[in-house]
Amino acid sequence: MSKCDNPDEILHRFLDLANQADRKGIVLFSNFLNMYEINLLHQNENLFYTGFSLYGGYQEAERQMVAFQPDALYYNWEYPISCVQVEPLNHRFSEDLSHRDILGALMHLGIDRSLIGDILIKDKSAYIFCVEKMADFIAKELYKIKHTQVMTQRVKPVDLHIEMQYRTEEGFIASNRLDAFVAQACKLSRAQAAQFILGENVFINGALVTNHNQGLAEGDVVSLRGHGKLRFEAFLNTTKKGRLHIRYAWYV
Template sequence: MNLFEHFRKEEHPFIEQALDWLAFVEERHETKLTDFLDPRQVYILQTLLARFDEVKLTPFGGFNGAERCRVLLHQHYYEPKEDESGLAAFQLTASSQASFQKLTHRDILGALMAAGLKRDKFGDIHIHPDQAQIVVAEEIADYLRLQFTQANRVSVLLESIEFSQLIPVVNEWKTMNITVSSSRVDVVAGEVFRLSRSKILSPIRGGSLRVNWMVVDSPSFIVQEGDIVSLRGFGRFKIQKNEGNTRKGNTRLEIGALL
């Protein structure tokens, strides 16, 4: 069976790249540190490892449970050290509590992108009542200190911190059950976010919806059990279980939502 048949077409370019990484590590007996990967990409790497007996992976995200991680690919006998993580951590504050409270996750993400950084150069962004914490690639840390001084017109201060100072945000997924006429992403997302068909189509076609961290701009895209769907400005949900069809042919889904 063709390896690519197990994955969606949109994932094939990453799979090809990942296979090159794994072959390099196995053949050269060297290590390979990736940029930040999302959980779906890490899962794909873990799946591909079955073809490479001599290679293991070690993820680094700054703390246990990090969503976005850099991955060190290495020989199975090699024990990675913490200083090989290629990470740096920062604490972000504003001149006042009132100024900081104006900032959202989107503001900070947008400011990082506006500073010229690609998304694969920084990891999780955690917003707390009086500060934010960011994990970034070590090689861009100095650049970030110089360039990241403002977010949504709020002056901010970056301070280097130890990984032990990172405070993870614990997400609580709310379980809900829905019945939909189709597993198309516009139908399922519209039901979860309580948006009419006319209101869900525009953000999807505008690139605001992601499935497993990939932009999906086709309303007819079929979602499956295990998929994580996010819509900018509305939250995210995961399809925890497909509970089968009703007598009328509709589909029952168990959803975990962060709204």
């Protein structure tokens, strides 16, 4: 599936894939979906003739493929997801490369964003999840990011032992409302946070949320477009003035 912001066109592509899978009796896959597309998929799941499942190459992946699966399959299947490990040729003189740097280098190669899944960075290495057909191209053509020469190799996602890393923060909010939490986490005013939410920028456990009055529960995963993703961990206590002392953890 190519990138498309029109919900009717996105849904049409989902339905077309599901219908083809049902008619041919085989599993068919999308490219990587963003949070908006995943939310749209879940909102309309009653329209599909087949079952479906989502996966992004590892547990907790944000960008995921959907696999439409007809009934009574007679063969085993796997998601067509590969991973390319990238690391500097010379660690001593290399730059600290960010997610944006790596994604920019991939876009410079002319690769469509929907062919790329999550990009994870650990120490000086990066792991690029991609559709299987792009892995060899990336491994061959990606040799420089900014001013840093890099080397690449294909690795199997199943062989990776990915442990998510977090940066824990604490703060105080007036009440258990999404706008209060977003204001605290993103360092915005309450009014700015409300507008941010209304602008369809907040996803809770993969679902788009535009109600700024909605509360949070411990364990909720919140994605904030342009700011990152975090997990709401706990209500720690209540101050004498009634403010809630909270803890949350950013994915890093």
